[in-house]
Amino acid sequence: xxxxxxxxxxxxxxxxxxxxxxxxxxxxxxxxxxxxxxxxxxxxxxxxxxxxxxxxxxxxxxxxxxxxxxxxxxxxxxxxxxxxxxxxxxxxxxxxxxxxxxxxxxxxxxxxxxxxxxxxxxxxxxxxxxxxxxxxxxxxxxxxx
Amino acid sequence: xxxxxxxxxxxxxxxxxxxxxxxxxxxxxxxxxxxxxxxxxxxxxxxxxxxxxxxxxxxxxxxxxxxxxxxxxxxxxxxxxxxxxxxxxxxxxxxxxxxxxxxxxxxxxxxxxxxxxxxxxxxxxxxx
Amino acid sequence: xxxxxxxxxxxxxxxxxxxxxxxxxxxxxxxxxxxxxxxxxxxxxxxxxxxxxxxxxxxxxxxxxxxxxxxxxxxxxxxxxxxxxxxxxxxxxxxxxxxxxxxxxxxxxxxxxxxxxxxxxxxxxxxxxxxxxxxxxxxxxxxxxxxxxxxxxxxxxxxxxxxxxxxxxxxxxxxxxx
Numbered sequence: 001x002x003x004x005x006x007x008x009x010x011x012x013x014x015x016x017x018x019x020x021x022x023x024x025x026x027x028x029x030x031x032x033x034x035x036x037x038x039x040x041x042x043x044x045x046x047x048x049x050x051x052x053x054x055x056x057x058x059x060x061x062x063x064x065x066x067x068x069x070x071x072x073x074x075x076x077x078x079x080x081x082x083x084x085x086x087x088x089x090x091x092x093x094x095x096x097x098x099x100x101x102x103x104x105x106x107x108x109x110x111x112x113x114x115x116x117x118x119x120x121x122x123x124x125x126x127x128x129x130x131x132x133x134x135x136x137x138x139x140x141x142x143x144x145x
Numbered sequence: 146x147x148x149x150x151x152x153x154x155x156x157x158x159x160x161x162x163x164x165x166x167x168x169x170x171x172x173x174x175x176x177x178x179x180x181x182x183x184x185x186x187x188x189x190x191x192x193x194x195x196x197x198x199x200x201x202x203x204x205x206x207x208x209x210x211x212x213x214x215x216x217x218x219x220x221x222x223x224x225x226x227x228x229x230x231x232x233x234x235x236x237x238x239x240x241x242x243x244x245x246x247x248x249x250x251x252x253x254x255x256x257x258x259x260x261x262x263x264x265x266x267x268x269x270x271x272x273x
Numbered sequence: 274x275x276x277x278x279x280x281x282x283x284x285x286x287x288x289x290x291x292x293x294x295x296x297x298x299x300x301x302x303x304x305x306x307x308x309x310x311x312x313x314x315x316x317x318x319x320x321x322x323x324x325x326x327x328x329x330x331x332x333x334x335x336x337x338x339x340x341x342x343x344x345x346x347x348x349x350x351x352x353x354x355x356x357x358x359x360x361x362x363x364x365x366x367x368x369x370x371x372x373x374x375x376x377x378x379x380x381x382x383x384x385x386x387x388x389x390x391x392x393x394x395x396x397x398x399x400x401x402x403x404x405x406x407x408x409x410x411x412x413x414x415x416x417x418x419x420x421x422x423x424x425x426x427x428x429x430x431x432x433x434x435x436x437x438x439x440x441x442x443x444x445x446x447x448x449x450x451x
Contacts, residue, residue, distance in 0.1 A: 003306035003323070032276030037430035041276065042351040043332065047325040068311035073364070074324040077357035078166025081185050082350075123185075124354070125166045131308065135364050136319040163356055163410075187353045191412055194379050194386050 002026060004069070005048050006094075009055065015098040017056040021048045022091050030088060040086035045122040049112035050074060052094040053128055057108045060101060071131035075107065080124030086116045099125070106130030148200075148272045153265045160195040161261065164188055172261055179256035196264070202271050209267055210259060211237040215252050225250040240266030274302050277435045278330040279373070282337070282443035291338035292374045295330060297322050299367040321364035324407070327371065327391060328357055331409040335375035335387035337436060339413050342380055344448040345432045347415040348425065352384065355410035363406055368396030372403060384414040 011018040023030070023040050030038040054069045063070055086092050096112040107129050114122040158172040165182050178184040184192070193206045207213055211234065214220050220230030231247055241263045246254045284292035297304070304320040313319050332351050340349045365371055371391055378386040393406035416425050437451050 003303050029274050029276040032433070032435060034430040035433055036428070037426050041329065042354075043325045043329040046328070046354070047323060050325060068309065070314070071308035071312045071319055073321070073359070074328075074357070075359055075361065077328070077354050079164075079183075079188075079356070080354040081187055082352055083185070123183075129361070131313070131319055131321075131364070132362070133313050133315040133317065133319060135321075135362060136313075136317070136366065166356065187412055187414070190383065191353065191355060191386065198378075 005044070005051050006055065009065075010093070012056070012059060014060075015056075016095070017052050017059070018093060018095045019048070019052040019055065020091050020093055023086055023088050025088075027088070038088050040092065042080075042082050042122070045082070045086065045092060045114050046074075046077070046080055046124065046126070048092055048094045049096055049110075049114060049122065049124070050126065050128065053096045053108065053110040053112065053126070056096055056098060056110070057101075057128060060098070060108075061103060072106075072108075072128045073131055074126055075129040076127040078125035078127075080122060080126070082122055084116060084119045084121040086114075086121050090116050092116055092121065106132075146272070148269055150265060150269065153200075153269050153272070154261075156199050157196070157261060157265050157268060160192060160199055161264075164191040164195050174260065174262040174265065176261050177257055178259050178261070178264075182261075192264075196268060200268055200272055202268070204271070208237070209264070212255075215255055221252055224252050226252060226255075238263065238267075240270060275435075277333065277439060278326060279333050279337075279439060282334075282439065282445060285338070285341065285443075285445055288338075288342040288377060288380065290374065290376050291334050291341075292372065293330075293334040293337075294370055294372050297365045297367055297369045297371065304367060319364070319366075321366050322369075322371070324357075324359055327359075327365065327407060328354060328409055330371060331373050331375060331389045331391060331407075332411055333436075334373040335377075335385075335389055335411050336413060336431075337439070338375050338377060339380060339385035339387065340432055340436075341445075341448075342377065342385070345429060345451060348417060348429055348431045349385070349413045350416050350431065351411060352414040353412035355386075355412060357407060357409040359407045360405055363393060363404065365393055365406070366396070370394040370398075371406065382415065384412060386410075386412050 005021050006019045007022050008020050033041050054072050092114050094114045096110045100109040109127045111125045161172050167182050193204050214233050246258050279293040280295040282293045307323050308319045310318045336349050373391050375389045389409040391407040392403040394403045
């Protein structure tokens with residue numbers, strides 16, 4: 001599977017980015033969600049916004065546009081609501097805006113909205129944080145054992 | 146046991162921060178739930194749950210926000226709220242300032258009269 | 274990737290509380306993309322569960338709890354992630370176990386509101402080593418009640434055979450008709 005969800009970047013500026021995710025065959029988890037009624041899982045709509053936000057944060061940090069998205073994870077979701085379904089063959093347009101940035105701490109706050117065929121499907125606010133390589137050990141205390 | 150405005154406002158602010166994901170400084174008495182704080186329909190249900198928990202009261206969502214008035218043909222005609230509709234809203238929302246909607250009569254303006262202050266006064270009346 | 278993010282339900286108190294566990298495995302494709310070596314500053318991979326999928330694990334635990342409350346008659350759909358907070362500097366790396374405790378705050382005809390706690394048991398650790406990992410508040414809609422007119426199928430497409438199999442392996446009786 002691919003966990004890289006963005007198919008193309010449609011617009012970008014210093015504090016805003018718009019990306020497209022086409023929903024289709026590559027999204028093999030739609031076979032489970034749901035077998036008789038495939039719809040993009042709500043958390044994958046959020047993950048699409050998250051990846052668009054990672055792209056925007058990468059731009060802010062001067063990461064080349066063709067480079068892989070630097071590792072960041074969700075630190076907080078403040079509110080995400082769902083209003084419409086996204087079905088195979090449709091495109092989710094993810095628009096994210098930067099609300100606050102603390103580049104030194106690697107913490108960025110965003111708001112995002114995802115639309116499908118002009119209709120709002122998802123909307124929310126979230127915070128991302130950069131992943132530190134030392135975290136790969138998971139548990140500092142156990143790592144010393 | 147009555148609850149002071151400031152105390153009720155502090156608790157309502159906490160509820161709205163959690164339910165709407167807004168910052169404390171965004172929650173002012175004049176802030177409208179929809180246009181200013183971004184509340185959507187599912188959020189009103191969440192706000193009701195959290196107010197019930199925070200204040201130890203039972204609330205019917207229709208009491209807090211009588212949206213059903215706006216879809217009732219008795220009270221709305223061609224997108225405009227009728228005299229009977231205004232009377233009904235006044236009866237159901239005695240603490241809200243309905244003056245702007247009373248002059249415009251526009252259904253779409255309803256969300257502009259539903260403010261944080263409306264919720265605080267509603268809760269104060271219910272706790273008494 | 275498969276879309277059941279729970280291995281087993283270990284506690285279930287009808288309409289109140291459900292505890293489910295899952296072990297994070299290198300066998301999952303997603304960990305190979307999240308994060309691959311190109312994405313990490315020292316050029317070495319950091320495999321870990323995406324936090325969005327941790328939220329999905331909680332949504333499944335809470336969703337099964339809410340569905341079970343009505344014997345899986347309702348189509349329970351995620352409508353809102355109210356608030357989710359993750360512990361800083363903690364990642365669910367391979368071998369970790371995630372323990373999701375979902376609690377119903379309120380359930381009625383229109384849907385359910387739940388609160389949830391996720392604990393992380395580090396690789397090789399036991400229950401005593403569990404650390405708070407996330408708190409996740411969710412809301413669900415019963416779609417027949419709220420979204421009439423939208424193109425939802427009549428049958429209950431949400432609670433699939435996979436979820437029924439999860440009940441089976443957890444020793445929980447399937448509801449009548451499933």
